[in-house]
Amino acid sequence: MTIDTSIVEEGRELEKPSQAPMTGAVAAAPGPRRSGPRKLLFLRNSKAITGMVILAFFLLIAVIGPWIAPYDPSARSSDILQPPSWEHWFGTTHLGQDVFSQILVGTRGVIVVGFVAGILATGIGVIIGVTAGYVGGLGDETLSVLANVFLVIPQLPLIIIIAGQLPSVGGVTVAVVIAITGWAWGARVLRAQTLSLRKRDFVEAARANGESTWRIITAEILPNLTAIIASGFVGTVAFAVLSLITLSFIGIGDTGEWNWGTVLYQAQSQLALQRGAWWWFVPAGLCIALLGMSLTLINFGIDEFVNPRLRSTGLNARSLRKRGIRPRIGFTPVVREAKEDRA
Amino acid sequence: MRFFLRRLGFYVITFWAAVTINFFIPRIMPGDPVRALIAKNQGRISTDAESALRTLFGLDKDTTLWQQYVDYWNLILHGDLGTSFTYFPTPVADVIAGAIPWTIGLVGIATIISFTVGTLIGSGIGWRRGTWADSLLPISTFFSAVPYFWLALIAITIFSVTLGWFPASGSYDRSLVPTFSWEFISSVIYYGTLPALTIVISSISGWILGMRNMMVTVSSEDYVTVAQAKGLSERTVLFGYAARNAILPQVSSFALSLGFIVGGTLIMEIVFSYQGIGYYLFTAVAAKDYPLMQGIFLVITVAVLFANIVADFVYGVLDPRTRQEG
Numbered sequence: 001m002t003i004d005t006s007i008v009e010e011g012r013e014l015e016k017p018s019q020a021p022m023t024g025a026v027a028a029a030p031g032p033r034r035s036g037p038r039k040l041l042f043l044r045n046s047k048a049i050t051g052m053v054i055l056a057f058f059l060l061i062a063v064i065g066p067w068i069a070p071y072d073p074s075a076r077s078s079d080i081l082q083p084p085s086w087e088h089w090f091g092t093t094h095l096g097q098d099v100f101s102q103i104l105v106g107t108r109g110v111i112v113v114g115f116v117a118g119i120l121a122t123g124i125g126v127i128i129g130v131t132a133g134y135v136g137g138l139g140d141e142t143l144s145v146l147a148n149v150f151l152v153i154p155q156l157p158l159i160i161i162i163a164g165q166l167p168s169v170g171g172v173t174v175a176v177v178i179a180i181t182g183w184a185w186g187a188r189v190l191r192a193q194t195l196s197l198r199k200r201d202f203v204e205a206a207r208a209n210g211e212s213t214w215r216i217i218t219a220e221i222l223p224n225l226t227a228i229i230a231s232g233f234v235g236t237v238a239f240a241v242l243s244l245i246t247l248s249f250i251g252i253g254d255t256g257e258w259n260w261g262t263v264l265y266q267a268q269s270q271l272a273l274q275r276g277a278w279w280w281f282v283p284a285g286l287c288i289a290l291l292g293m294s295l296t297l298i299n300f301g302i303d304e305f306v307n308p309r310l311r312s313t314g315l316n317a318r319s320l321r322k323r324g325i326r327p328r329i330g331f332t333p334v335v336r337e338a339k340e341d342r343a
Numbered sequence: 344m345r346f347f348l349r350r351l352g353f354y355v356i357t358f359w360a361a362v363t364i365n366f367f368i369p370r371i372m373p374g375d376p377v378r379a380l381i382a383k384n385q386g387r388i389s390t391d392a393e394s395a396l397r398t399l400f401g402l403d404k405d406t407t408l409w410q411q412y413v414d415y416w417n418l419i420l421h422g423d424l425g426t427s428f429t430y431f432p433t434p435v436a437d438v439i440a441g442a443i444p445w446t447i448g449l450v451g452i453a454t455i456i457s458f459t460v461g462t463l464i465g466s467g468i469g470w471r472r473g474t475w476a477d478s479l480l481p482i483s484t485f486f487s488a489v490p491y492f493w494l495a496l497i498a499i500t501i502f503s504v505t506l507g508w509f510p511a512s513g514s515y516d517r518s519l520v521p522t523f524s525w526e527f528i529s530s531v532i533y534y535g536t537l538p539a540l541t542i543v544i545s546s547i548s549g550w551i552l553g554m555r556n557m558m559v560t561v562s563s564e565d566y567v568t569v570a571q572a573k574g575l576s577e578r579t580v581l582f583g584y585a586a587r588n589a590i591l592p593q594v595s596s597f598a599l600s601l602g603f604i605v606g607g608t609l610i611m612e613i614v615f616s617y618q619g620i621g622y623y624l625f626t627a628v629a630a631k632d633y634p635l636m637q638g639i640f641l642v643i644t645v646a647v648l649f650a651n652i653v654a655d656f657v658y659g660v661l662d663p664r665t666r667q668e669g
Binding site for chain 2: 145148149151152153154155156157158160161162164165238242245246249250251252264267268273274276278281282284285288289290291292293295296297300
């Protein structure tokens with residue numbers, strides 16, 4: 001089983017739609033000593049750029065959303081259940097509230113919870129994963145079992161029963177609950193990578209030089225984990241956003257606090273479907289999809305940056321074909337540009 | 344054999360952890376909602392049921408924590424999950440037993456279809472990368488980013504409200520009496536088609552992506568090149584050499600992501616008001632029915648653990664290396 005894990009993890013990373021943003025900058029410099037060209041390489045990846053642009057857009061809305069919203073999202077008006085118009089871009093609800101304003105104001109809640117949960121979960125994941133991988137032995141066994149237990153237990157029901165029993169559920173509380181339940185994947189991947197790094201020559205050399213454990217971990221091992229940590233972070237943010245929206249959608253959490261999930265919750269409970277009020281739930285869903293996609297794209301960028309095989313075989317397949325190389329046949333083609341990039 | 348024993352040991356630990364989490368959650372929560380609910384239902388709850396609830400939620404302040412823990416396990420192992428508040432006086436175990444066949448039928452079948460079809464499509468795309476098939480990737484990325492329940496909303500709008508092809512909610516025609524008649528079964532299939540289709544559409548992209556990436560990795564392996572060099576037919580190389588090896592991580596990721604999938608699909612039941620576990624979880628949350636919530640969590644966890652054991656077994660059969668290494 002151990003043989004396959006690294007491959008499994010690569011595959012899974014991509015498959016899980018999660019993981020992404022902000023970290024782009026971090027990911028761009030896995031080897032801190034190498035600056036210019038490598039950073040550019042990451043930024044030259046079209047998937048990563050698209051993802052970062054979309055993410056930046058949502059970050060901007062999260063900051064300025066409440067100021068630029070044309071109406072108070074909770075204010076009622078006499079325009080009941082209006083389809084989109086110039087006055088109400090995304091139409092209105094059964095109480096005459098402006099859906100566009102609700103989405104704008106709600107962006108902040110989504111982004112804040114996503115990032116707080118992402119940072120917390122990544123923190124826990126790094127501590128547990130790197131410790132497990134570096135310490136080895138019984139400590140490793142215990143921590144791995146702990147991470148695996150959290151991986152196997154279905155997260156969403158767990159989040160629901162914890163959040164459902166809290167007397168009051170604000171955004172930050174939800175973020176903490178999500179972080180507590182969602183750190184295990186990152187920890188697992190980090191452990192596997194630390195395990196392989198630990199035996200490399202440069203770490204052995206540092207140890208032989210008498211460097212302290214703390215210094216080996218922070219100066220030798222962590223910089224080499226940057227890309228994995230970044231993609232884990234991105235994934236957790238995506239997972240946290242989806243969890244928050246799902247929780248809000250089923251009515252857990254503070255319904256007075258706007259986010260995309262509460263918009264959907266109201267649409268569902270006020271029978272928007274049966275009334276044919278598509279404008280009520282379509283925009284929120286598209287926003288979620290766009291944000292999730294941007295995170296996935298950034299992660300693809302990170303993955304292709306870390307794994308040159310995916311880069312040359314996946315991205316350039318079309319150009320290879322033009323040059324008469326059949327990408328299907330199983331070897332990693334040597335492409336001149338790619339070579340220069342990596343130098 | 345050692346491999347299976349090890350895995351089994353792990354699942355026992357996970358089960359223990361899930362029960363323990365369930366034990367501690369109500370005890371570390373601030374406030375005491377359950378006591379209030381018991382007080383509200385005073386007189387309606389029998390003494391037996393009340394003492395079971397007290398044990399489940401740690402209201403016996405005079406016993407030690409350890410004693411509470413032992414009592415708790417005693418109840419769980421006897422299948423006593425307390426009494427539901429919403430469906431009073433039905434025991435939680437009975438409520439769940441009534442809901443579970445629906446969930447397994449819907450989510451189970453849909454997940455298996457999605458896994459099989461997704462893996463097939465994924466191996467095709469991975470094998471023929473650089474052709475039109477690659478343009479399916481962004482589409483599947485989009486679907487994997489969308490929350491399941493939102494797709495369900497859209498599906499209902501299009502196929503139920505606008506086109507009127509499928510019913511928007513429920514699991515069978517309410518005018519029928521549940522029997523094993525063809526009429527009833529066809530009604531169940533008719534009502535289940537749209538939810539199942541939505542689950543397949545929303546979860547399939549994950550399998551496509553996973554398989555595609557594995558195919559990309561595997562088809563650069565030497566043995567695939569050798570197989571091609573030997574002049575074997577495209578089909579033989581694809582299925583006999585590449586896909587056969589690429590599917591291994593797929594199976595183990597199936598096991599690992601089951602919990603994730605189950606969580607997402609449960610929400611689907613809420614949107615369709617489909618009378619499975621997810622729908623009951625939703626009503627339990629809305630009604631603050633804590634015994635039912637916790638019972639459902641335990642049952643879902645056990646189901647996921649069981650599915651994991653099956654996946655491990657399949658993996659062991661598929662990959663002889665796991666059996667040798669132990």
